[in-house]
Amino acid sequence: MKEKGIKVIKEKCVGCGACIKACPFGAVTLESKIAVIDLDKCTLCGACKEACPFGAIVIYKPQGVKTDVSGYKNVWVFIEREEQKIASVSFELLGKARVLAGDLKSKVVAVFLGSDIKKDTQELIYKGADEVILVEKKELGHFIAENYANTIVRLIQKYKPEIVLAGATTTGRSLVSRIAVKIRTGLTADCTGLDIDKEKKLLIQTRPAFGGNIMAQIITPNYRPQMATVRHKVMKELPPDKNREGKVIEEVLDGKIIDDRIEFVKFIKEESYKVNLADADIIVSGGRGLGEPKNFSLIRELAAALNAAVGASRAAVDAGWIPYSHQVGQTGRTVAPKIYIACGISGQIQHLVGMQSSKIIVAINKDPDAPIFKIANYGIVGDLFKVIPLLVEKIKSK
Numbered sequence: 001m002k003e004k005g006i007k008v009i010k011e012k013c014v015g016c017g018a019c020i021k022a023c024p025f026g027a028v029t030l031e032s033k034i035a036v037i038d039l040d041k042c043t044l045c046g047a048c049k050e051a052c053p054f055g056a057i058v059i060y061k062p063q064g065v066k067t068d069v070s071g072y073k074n075v076w077v078f079i080e081r082e083e084q085k086i087a088s089v090s091f092e093l094l095g096k097a098r099v100l101a102g103d104l105k106s107k108v109v110a111v112f113l114g115s116d117i118k119k120d121t122q123e124l125i126y127k128g129a130d131e132v133i134l135v136e137k138k139e140l141g142h143f144i145a146e147n148y149a150n151t152i153v154r155l156i157q158k159y160k161p162e163i164v165l166a167g168a169t170t171t172g173r174s175l176v177s178r179i180a181v182k183i184r185t186g187l188t189a190d191c192t193g194l195d196i197d198k199e200k201k202l203l204i205q206t207r208p209a210f211g212g213n214i215m216a217q218i219i220t221p222n223y224r225p226q227m228a229t230v231r232h233k234v235m236k237e238l239p240p241d242k243n244r245e246g247k248v249i250e251e252v253l254d255g256k257i258i259d260d261r262i263e264f265v266k267f268i269k270e271e272s273y274k275v276n277l278a279d280a281d282i283i284v285s286g287g288r289g290l291g292e293p294k295n296f297s298l299i300r301e302l303a304a305a306l307n308a309a310v311g312a313s314r315a316a317v318d319a320g321w322i323p324y325s326h327q328v329g330q331t332g333r334t335v336a337p338k339i340y341i342a343c344g345i346s347g348q349i350q351h352l353v354g355m356q357s358s359k360i361i362v363a364i365n366k367d368p369d370a371p372i373f374k375i376a377n378y379g380i381v382g383d384l385f386k387v388i389p390l391l392v393e394k395i396k397s398k
């Protein structure tokens with residue numbers, strides 16, 4: 001197997017030259033009307049393969065050829081925007097990236113793509129970035145996975161980051177999976193913990209596996225960058241430090257990064273986002289202990305008294321008592337409010353992984369041995385049908 005995993009199938013190539021135009025590195029030429037790839041210039045970005053209308057270019061995984069990991073440096077965070085504002089998951093990742101970069105003695109670099117976004121770069125520096133790589137382009141104004149992936153692949157090839165982090169959001173997930181495939185490196189989705197093995201300088205990526213029954217630790221020793229996604233609210237955002245200084249690198253990329261087969265038409269916000277669990281300061285959640293759907297009114301009453309959002313366990317959602325958009329846990333939302341009140345929820349691991357970062361956890365459960373009490377700061381052992389009305393009365397009387 002050749003060192004570089006790319007080849008031209010001569011029988012299919014008609015010498016049209018589409019690959020020559022597409023290659024940003026000038027690595028393709030024609031010889032006797034057949035495309036020839038200069039392996040010294042080629043970075044395996046895949047632009048030629050995508051441009052070839054005849055399927056004449058093949059990129060294959062080079063077996064046993066590992067990345068030379070020595071030249072890779074710095075911790076990158078993909079900065080996601082939500083309705084033209086920086087998504088808070090990106091700030092959380094900058095906070096974590098600072099810790100990782102501290103262990104690696106490297107820099108935190110924010111990768112910021114969009115249109116008319118330069119004004120927001122300072123905020124990224126205040127919240128942890130040492131450098132911001134800024135790519136401003138009209139076509140990057142709205143997130144289109146293919147265009148963003150093409151852009152970031154080019155940046156990775158140029159700067160060689162050691163670690164790339166993104167939010168485990170719809171945007172982050174659709175983006176980094178594409179990048180990992182194009183770059184041919186590993187990706188761990190939905191991490192709940194990130195650390196550095198200080199001896200080997202490797203990123204330890206922790207995530208629940210087998211239905212949350214084990215916490216798997218995953219490493220990427222042979223390929224770079226090491227890539228991971230992390231859910232919103234799992235990591236802690238740093239408070240802004242207006243004395244922090246950083247560098248903004250404005251990148252102008254030439255060559256084809258925009259996929260003109262795709263056009264942005266309209267952004268329609270998913271209905272379930274209205275529940276807005278992720279940003280609530282207080283969440284009151286109900287579980288199977290409520291017994292039947294109508295009893296969710298108790299949870300809603302307590303939530304209204306506290307100006308809180310309503311959450312639920314999967315058991316309550318599966319029973320059809322409340323829509324899925326309220327579910328907290330491994331297969332629902334990850335939340336980290338200031339106060340999380342779990343009512344009639346036993347505290348199985350799949351629920352805990354979605355709320356254990358809450359600042360204060362209050363549990364109401366009639367079973368004193370319920371696992372939720374192990375992580376609760378305040379536990380009320382009692383019948384929720386008696387406890388909740390008393391709480392509501394007390395709060396309302398204040």
Ligand SMILES: Cc1cc2nc3c(=O)[nH]c(=O)nc-3n(C[C@H](O)[C@H](O)[C@H](O)COP(=O)(O)OP(=O)(O)OC[C@H]3O[C@@H](n4cnc5c(N)ncnc54)[C@H](O)[C@@H]3O)c2cc1C
Pocket residue numbers: 211212286287288289290312313314315316327328329330331332333343344345346347348349350351354364365366367370382383384385
């Ligand atoms: C792959 C996978 C993914 C999953 N994802 C999630 C997820 O995202 N979120 C999630 O929540 N679960 C998830 N689960 C399910 C999880 O394992 C539990 O089954 C679920 O969390 C249990 O919900 P519960 O605590 O409401 O119900 P139970 O475990 O049945 O607990 C009910 C609790 O209510 C208490 N109770 C009963 N009556 C009263 C009363 N009158 N007053 C006070 N307390 C009372 C009981 O003592 C008990 O502790 C997942 C499971 C799997 C396998």
